[in-house]
Amino acid sequence: MEIFDQDTGLPVLLRALHVLAGITWIGLLYYFNVVQTPSFAAYGDEGRARSVSINVLARRALWWFRWSALTTLILGLLIVGATKDYMKDFMSVDGGDIAHDAAILVGMLFGITMAANVGMIIWKNQKIVIANAATLVAGGEANPGAPAAGRAALLASRQNFIFSFSMLWFMVGAAHLYGGYNGASAGKGWVFILISVVIGAALQLNALGKFGGRAATNKLLWPYESHKNAMITGGVLWVVLYLLSELLLK
Ligand code: HEM
Numbered sequence: 001m002e003i004f005d006q007d008t009g010l011p012v013l014l015r016a017l018h019v020l021a022g023i024t025w026i027g028l029l030y031y032f033n034v035v036q037t038p039s040f041a042a043y044g045d046e047g048r049a050r051s052v053s054i055n056v057l058a059r060r061a062l063w064w065f066r067w068s069a070l071t072t073l074i075l076g077l078l079i080v081g082a083t084k085d086y087m088k089d090f091m092s093v094d095g096g097d098i099a100h101d102a103a104i105l106v107g108m109l110f111g112i113t114m115a116a117n118v119g120m121i122i123w124k125n126q127k128i129v130i131a132n133a134a135t136l137v138a139g140g141e142a143n144p145g146a147p148a149a150g151r152a153a154l155l156a157s158r159q160n161f162i163f164s165f166s167m168l169w170f171m172v173g174a175a176h177l178y179g180g181y182n183g184a185s186a187g188k189g190w191v192f193i194l195i196s197v198v199i200g201a202a203l204q205l206n207a208l209g210k211f212g213g214r215a216a217t218n219k220l221l222w223p224y225e226s227h228k229n230a231m232i233t234g235g236v237l238w239v240v241l242y243l244l245s246e247l248l249l250k
Pocket of ligand 1: 015021022023076079080112171172176
């Protein structure tokens with residue numbers, strides 16, 4: 001057995017652990033988006049029940065969330081590093097290899113952006129929200145900056161929810177679908193990657209409030225104003241990128 005062989009060696013173990021860490025992360029992302037955030041909103045802004053829940057339950061859920069995100073990212077990059085010849089001829093052999101490479105690159109770019117959102121936006125701001133909740137539970141004064149921190153984290157989390165459908169599709173599809181697409185050329189593969197990156201970057205910048213701020217009055221933030229809007233946006237993104245892949249990679 002060759003240790004770096006794609007089908008028998010270390011990469012198989014890395015893939016198994018990567019998938020486990022990945023479902024833990026994305027499972028919690030879906031819990032936050034479709035269960036916790038709408039439930040906590042129903043408590044009302046300054047309610048004690050909300051503060052206790054954030055301090056006890058969200059604190060624990062966020063621990064698993066951020067560490068599983070980091071683990072998924074590291075294991076994903078390790079798959080690339082530990083698989084023999086993974087990057088050799090990347091995007092240069094026409095047919096199924098190009099389609100596979102284009103799909104995994106888009107999946108990875110979305111996944112890496114999502115992991116950056118977790119580390120640099122969601123966790124950074126949730127620390128402020130949790131500290132505020134702990135202060136309130138102890139009978140202290142509310143931090144006036146907490147609502148803005150919560151809003152920044154919410155927008156990034158809903159953007160991750162939006163990215164997740166397409167990210168998973170291309171991540172899993174790279175090995176299990178696109179390898180069979182024989183019509184892809186390097187040129188068309190790069191066009192597919194470029195269009196995906198431009199759409200993804202526009203959404204990401206919007207979630208960061210770069211097009212008119214983070215206030216709810218900014219109409220461009222429609223995709224983030226409810227988890228249903230985020231689900232619709234994520235679904236549309238997935239359909240658009242899927243059709244694009246059929247057009248350019250098949
Ligand atoms: C965070 C950034 C991520 C990176 C850099 C990454 C990287 C990779 C790589 C390189 C592969 C191997 C693809 C191939 O050539 O066949 C892969 C496969 C896979 N990844 Fe990720 N990934 C990331 C996030 C995720 C997430 C969040 C999930 C969620 C569950 C996930 C689930 C999977 C699955 C199911 C496979 C297919 C495994 C197989 O069928 O062999 N990945 N990933």
